[in-house]
Amino acid sequence: MKLVIVGGVAGGASAAARARRLSEDAEIVLIERGPDVSFANCGLPYHVGNVIPDREKLLVTTPGRLRERFRLDVRTRSEVEAIDRPRKVVRVRDLATGRGYDEGYDKLILAPGAAPVRPPIPGIDLPNVFTLRTLADADRIKAAVDAGVREAVIVGAGFIGLEVAENLVHRGVATTVVQLDRQILTPFDAEMTTPLAACLRENGVRLVFRDTAESIRETPGGMEVQLRSGAVLPAQLVVVGVGVRPENPLAVEAGLETGPRGGVRVDDRLRTSDPDIFAVGDAIETTDTVTGERTQVPLAGPANRQGRIAADNAFGRDTRYRGTQGTAIVGFFGKTGAMTGASEKVLQRIGTPYRKVYVHPAHHAGYYPGAEGMTLKLLFDPQTGKLLGAQGAGGAGVDKRIDVLAVAVQAGMTVFALEEMELCYAPQYGSAKDPVNMLGFVAAGLLRGDHPQVDWESVAASADKPLLLDVRTPSEYAAGHIPDAVNVPVDELRARLADVPKGRPVVAYCQVGQRGYLATRILTQSGYAVSNLSGGYKTYLLHQPDPS
């Protein structure tokens, strides 16, 4: 058995190690175009920022170590130029010598990854305009910063762009992020990015929305980035992070099936349309486990798992890939954004019915020092309560709650199961009613009809405006409230029912939803048509982003 693997980073290296564990006898050839195998691409922005000053740390392993430990035939700086499927041979070019040769295979695993998109604008090839994919890219960006960059422009407010922004700020570089969308982090729902965008601004990152770079030109002091809006941004460094596209030419030229966005088509054994060729990682299309749609998720965790599974199947095992759930996380300046499952915008696009709730808890007991706030959003089926997705934004503990919810989504759990979850509680770790329990209480109360709730979007869009009843304290109300809201504190509500006119729907709200819930219960039992504003004033504020 001879296995050839094209690409030696996350998916390819995982496949190779797994293959050797499965068979001591197999011939395993790992062909990598670059000089490095299995490097920590997720760490690249932090090397630029000197958070990981030692470059060696990013080399998860080396070709030498892979040879020694796994007896792999590792060939770096070698490019596979073509696959001859009838002959079961790949055409390899040794980039050091220029020599070309054929390498036969019994099974082939493609793990070529994805390439950063470089928009074809004037100036994109100037020396200090970079994308960030490889160690060599990181070296070049770091060298530019080391040489003295005062101003940088990042095109694209995705995960990598914002990680680079944080690290440039750490290096003292004045950084502007230009984003075509009207929000950062497009996979997230817009309102969930409001606190994260605010955090970037507070830390000195300038955000420019609904705009993009049209050209870059050299100036005596460096460069100028010309935006579509007409604005001109001076910069000595430009980093382009507008997404990636599957490295599919090899597959396409070999006649393997690909999807509409270029991902190589595979079945649940990660087999391409050729049964002797598997494909894994950023280059492939997979199935979204929640929506059932075909999707492309360029993340290291799925790539590693796919590598193992492709190796299993190459050696005749029947191991299946369950699909990709879309769990993702990003952090900067001490804040975290994380998500799992479907977003609201995806559910809207594909027409899946859903309900949603928000909570704004602290990450551990408020009485223990250091509690940090977070916002969690939960999306679920309006009939069954089955979880569809979750998003979190805030300080410490967001990763934990999204991990918990990722497992709940994987297990097909409902909002009712969240009420019952028994999570770790001591005051420095959580709350007796954990944020995830709170999501369950609020969502289950909605579905059981105990707790009628309304989303801010519906309130804003309603033709006959409801009475907005602010049930917070007068001082909270004075510090900021929804326009036209009437203030009756919840503790006075029973005595002041006369101040709440009947005959008109009421939307109660407090800061996060808890007092609004009680107000809703009081008013419902007094004959009012009342709903609680889901997530309260804090959720309202999420929908009022800084216009930038």
Added chain:
Amino acid sequence: MKLVIVGGVAGGASAAARARRLSEDAEIVLIERGPDVSFANCGLPYHVGNVIPDREKLLVTTPGRLRERFRLDVRTRSEVEAIDRPRKVVRVRDLATGRGYDEGYDKLILAPGAAPVRPPIPGIDLPNVFTLRTLADADRIKAAVDAGVREAVIVGAGFIGLEVAENLVHRGVATTVVQLDRQILTPFDAEMTTPLAACLRENGVRLVFRDTAESIRETPGGMEVQLRSGAVLPAQLVVVGVGVRPENPLAVEAGLETGPRGGVRVDDRLRTSDPDIFAVGDAIETTDTVTGERTQVPLAGPANRQGRIAADNAFGRDTRYRGTQGTAIVGFFGKTGAMTGASEKVLQRIGTPYRKVYVHPAHHAGYYPGAEGMTLKLLFDPQTGKLLGAQGAGGAGVDKRIDVLAVAVQAGMTVFALEEMELCYAPQYGSAKDPVNMLGFVAAGLLRGDHPQVDWESVAASADKPLLLDVRTPSEYAAGHIPDAVNVPVDELRARLADVPKGRPVVAYCQVGQRGYLATRILTQSGYAVSNLSGGYKTYLLHQPDPS
């Protein structure tokens, strides 16, 4: 409808708030023996340690606020002395005035909690000998420390005892913990407490195992604690934390059923043997969701949930309590111990078949600064792989992994589902192969037969000793190895098979199990009868605790 609730802390206060939300019309009487309602008992040790210097912060709410917001009839410093079930009346004593009176009820919820056990030894009633349950207890201990305590003895190495120990060390008190068992934290399996005990010692806590206090006597300088072993410990403060017992006299005298350990018997609606009386919190027996056994779990999270559920049922709703899973956590000196589901010792006691694996990963990518180590142990069904329990000990991120595993246990997931979990990954939060994925890989490899593993206990107990093959580097071997182990580094193993005698079973091990796994694969495929030592040398070390 008139609801009377006995006990106003976690379960009772939750029941009262829930009851009011369910009914604006109900008469709700909350009777509490102490001066405070709904205080943060989990925060008491940290108040002693001045981590939470402000006592007010521990008052989650006050009788006044409960009256105002929930229109509750709150009666503190009032003791219910008897339940007259035929008349549906409780006998109340106003502790301030001494006046007794009857209070009728339609439904009654008992939430009396559990009382710390005070062993009947001479000196237990000396002034500076305390248990820690109430704010008043915390006040007294704090006052003693404030007045100048140099040496303290804590009797019992349970959760509260160790939290108090940490806080006394923070206050500069030389602290000795005396524990009858041969491990701290009895709910955990002994080997999982080894690193936690080491952490206590490193921070100056003296641990005395297999010993207990036989008497306490006053001396000119304070007190002396006489141990059973004959040792005498000087102390100016003694805190007794040897467990709690349900406050059941009211229930017992009213003829309600209780279990063998005193917990009030309830059904899954939390109804006692009297259909008009419910009971919640530390006073009750519940069902262990994993083992199906009756159990008593005195924790705030379950108490809060039970309060809600009892209120629901008191108002005629059909809400069920699914039982208690036993998720628990404790932290001190920056280390964490956490568990969920069944322990190995419980599975052994009840005769449930199981297998176990250990992993020793870092809490996030090793190349990102600040990665802290942890040990995770997973218990699962040997046939189906269904999860039975998990334990963790280490630094940051233990709480997250045990929460993830708690959800997996709740969902009835298997080890195979852990392999597939898609958790948040960026280098500052986790690893592309998360510690929970690693548990899944190791456990699934065991069940699939790919990865034969053996536990240290079996190796230690085996009659004909296997060959112990240390596959780490010579320098790791030199720094410490299992007695009689032979060193052949995994990277040399293929070339040095002649150094590994055949005809005798081989147990391979490395530091944590990964290289041992590869060695096992190499040797298996060369015809050896070989197993990998589960969790490697680090797990071996867990079984060699400091004898104290």
